[in-house]
Amino acid sequence: MTTQRFSGTDRYVATDDLTLAVNAAITLGRPLLIKGEPGTGKTQLAQEIATSLGCPLFEWHIKSTSKAQQGLYEYDAVSRLRDSQLGDARVHDIGNYIVKGRLWEAFRSEQRPVLLIDEIDKADIEFPNDLLRELDRMEFYVYETRELVQARQRPIVLITSNNEKELPDAFLRRCFFHYIRFPDEATMRAIVAVHFPDLKQELLSQALATFFEVRGTAGLKKKPSTSELLDWIKLLLAEDIAPEVLRGDDSRKLIPALHGALLKNEQDVQLFEQLVFMHRRAR
Numbered sequence: 001m002t003t004q005r006f007s008g009t010d011r012y013v014a015t016d017d018l019t020l021a022v023n024a025a026i027t028l029g030r031p032l033l034i035k036g037e038p039g040t041g042k043t044q045l046a047q048e049i050a051t052s053l054g055c056p057l058f059e060w061h062i063k064s065t066s067k068a069q070q071g072l073y074e075y076d077a078v079s080r081l082r083d084s085q086l087g088d089a090r091v092h093d094i095g096n097y098i099v100k101g102r103l104w105e106a107f108r109s110e111q112r113p114v115l116l117i118d119e120i121d122k123a124d125i126e127f128p129n130d131l132l133r134e135l136d137r138m139e140f141y142v143y144e145t146r147e148l149v150q151a152r153q154r155p156i157v158l159i160t161s162n163n164e165k166e167l168p169d170a171f172l173r174r175c176f177f178h179y180i181r182f183p184d185e186a187t188m189r190a191i192v193a194v195h196f197p198d199l200k201q202e203l204l205s206q207a208l209a210t211f212f213e214v215r216g217t218a219g220l221k222k223k224p225s226t227s228e229l230l231d232w233i234k235l236l237l238a239e240d241i242a243p244e245v246l247r248g249d250d251s252r253k254l255i256p257a258l259h260g261a262l263l264k265n266e267q268d269v270q271l272f273e274q275l276v277f278m279h280r281r282a283r
Contacts, residue, residue, distance in 0.1 A: 014048075
């Protein structure tokens with residue numbers, strides 16, 4: 001089989017390091033563990049890999065209550081009991097009550113799929129270890145039907161984490177790791193250009209200057225992300241905010257226009273209000 005290679009898409013700006021990491025994971029047949037700040041495009045990366053390589057995409061979005069078994073399959077005993085009470089003939093085939101999980105669906109795909117396990121750090125600490133065997137051997141056993149489910153094609157597995165908790169060493173050893181660094185100004189310009197190709201350079205330059213100034217503010221509880229910058233620019237265009245409003249020389253410039261797209265909690269808003277007060281007193 002010819003090795004598939006990812007080279008980015010016209011909708012997603014992938015750095016050379018990220019492209020190299022994706023292709024290394026594909027070559028090794030290892031899950032690619034992606035970490036980075038929320039809003040840096042980790043989830044979208046899986047979608048773009050699938051689009052670029054023409055692969056089906058299976059997405060498993062993890063919650064705090066998620067269990068590894070749910071990714072394989074679940075046995076719906078309650079439905080079977082109900083059907084037996086109603087005299088339904090389906091009860092004689094236990095396979096009717098096996099609910100396939102996303103790993104099962106990916107394993108049975110005729111075409112090599114992309115499998116996204118999104119925000120794995122939301123689940124409990126045992127969750128990653130519970131998937132070690134299945135991700136290593138690309139198979140699992142269904143005890144209720146005595147069936148061995150094996151992957152027809154080894155999926156390209158992408159696992160994302162927001163670093164909310166540490167992942168087990170045994171799990172990390174089986175992954176190829178990449179950390180998406182926050183984009184520098186040049187990369188951010190390229191990202192914005194993908195979404196707003198007709199944006200005037202004067203507004204772009206001032207918006208980026210303001211955005212990076214906000215991110216660099218000491219004491220900020222939550223720094224604005226790439227996705228929040230894109231939302232903010234969309235609002236600036238919708239409200240026809242002029243570059244000089246962002247560049248204004250008076251003390252009000254310390255609180256950006258439409259700052260609700262960038263500042264997402266009251267502590268950070270209060271911090272900027274305090275900076276405005278201090279700026280006024282210093283004049």
